[in-house]
Amino acid sequence: MPLESDDYFIRPATEEDVEALFDICLMTADAGTDASALYSDRRLPGYVWAVPYLKFAPDFAFVLAGRQRVVGYVVGTPDTAAFDRELRQSWWPHVRQEIAAFSPSTPKDVDVLERIANPHSGTLGLETLYPAHLHINILPEAQSGGWGRAMIETLLGVFSKRGVPAVHLGVSPANERAKGFYRRLGFEELSQNGHLAFVMKLNRPAV
Numbered sequence: 399m400p401l402e403s404d405d406y407f408i409r410p411a412t413e414e415d416v417e418a419l420f421d422i423c424l425m426t427a428d429a430g431t432d433a434s435a436l437y438s439d440r441r442l443p444g445y446v447w448a449v450p451y452l453k454f455a456p457d458f459a460f461v462l463a464g465r466q467r468v469v470g471y472v473v474g475t476p477d478t479a480a481f482d483r484e485l486r487q488s489w490w491p492h493v494r495q496e497i498a499a500f501s502p503s504t505p506k507d508v509d510v511l512e513r514i515a516n517p518h519s520g521t522l523g524l525e526t527l528y529p530a531h532l533h534i535n536i537l538p539e540a541q542s543g544g545w546g547r548a549m550i551e552t553l554l555g556v557f558s559k560r561g562v563p564a565v566h567l568g569v570s571p572a573n574e575r576a577k578g579f580y581r582r583l584g585f586e587e588l589s590q591n592g593h594l595a596f597v598m599k600l601n602r603p604a605v
């Protein structure tokens with residue numbers, strides 16, 4: 399799959415993509431589908447699952463750009479534990495200030511506020527054996543065209559070049575489509591305590 403076609407191309411994410419990441423995260427946050435009816439603030443899921451990666455791990459953030467707008471992203475961190483330490487210091491205090499006046503009115507609002515109060519990224523317990531983790535989301539108009547594979551390969555290529563030994567990612571058990579996608583790409587499935595994750599060991603580059 400080329401990294402470019404007439405309609406879309408993959409490029410490194412920039413600070414100008416922040417609002418697109420908030421939007422795409424919201425539009426895919428209900429097990430891969432539109433969650434805008436489930437949150438009373440459109441930014442809530444993006445605070446947790448998208449934007450901090452662009453801000454604090456920008457070398458590992460890519461977007462799928464269309465002619466008019468950004469339609470997808472893949473973001474990640476090579477070192478989940480170090481990323482969490484940095485967010486505790488430099489991201490969560492800022493988010494808590496931004497949402498200080500917000501009162502939750504849906505169950506999903508409550509879930510995200512709990513996550514912001516007691517934050518961790520990735521899937522607990524996997525960060526030792528699989529230190530990197532990632533998130534990928536593509537809007538429906540650009541799905542099923544090979545771009546998901548191309549974006550994952552782009553990020554895993556960067557992880558490999560940096561000597562990252564292994565990666566994990568969490569998936570909602572209800573997201574059948576994503577589960578099929580990760581299996582097809584060669585990820586191994588791990589299930590523990592009701593949480594579903596996919597993992598992959600990465601080849602270190604030949605020197």
Ligand SMILES: CC(C)(COP(=O)(O)OP(=O)(O)OC[C@H]1O[C@@H](n2cnc3c(N)ncnc32)[C@H](O)[C@@H]1OP(=O)(O)O)[C@@H](O)C(=O)NCCC(=O)NCCS
Binds near residue numbers: 429535537573
């Ligand atoms: C899941 C997602 C990233 C996949 O990206 P995509 O661009 O739609 O998938 P691709 O077209 O790149 O598919 C890559 C390969 O996986 C296969 N595949 C995709 N979905 C599959 C499924 N459900 N079952 C089996 N194979 C599947 C494709 O046939 C393709 O195979 P090939 O490359 O060998 O021909 C994308 O659909 C998406 O963002 N969905 C909404 C948000 C979401 O669920 N994100 C993941 C959250 S964990």
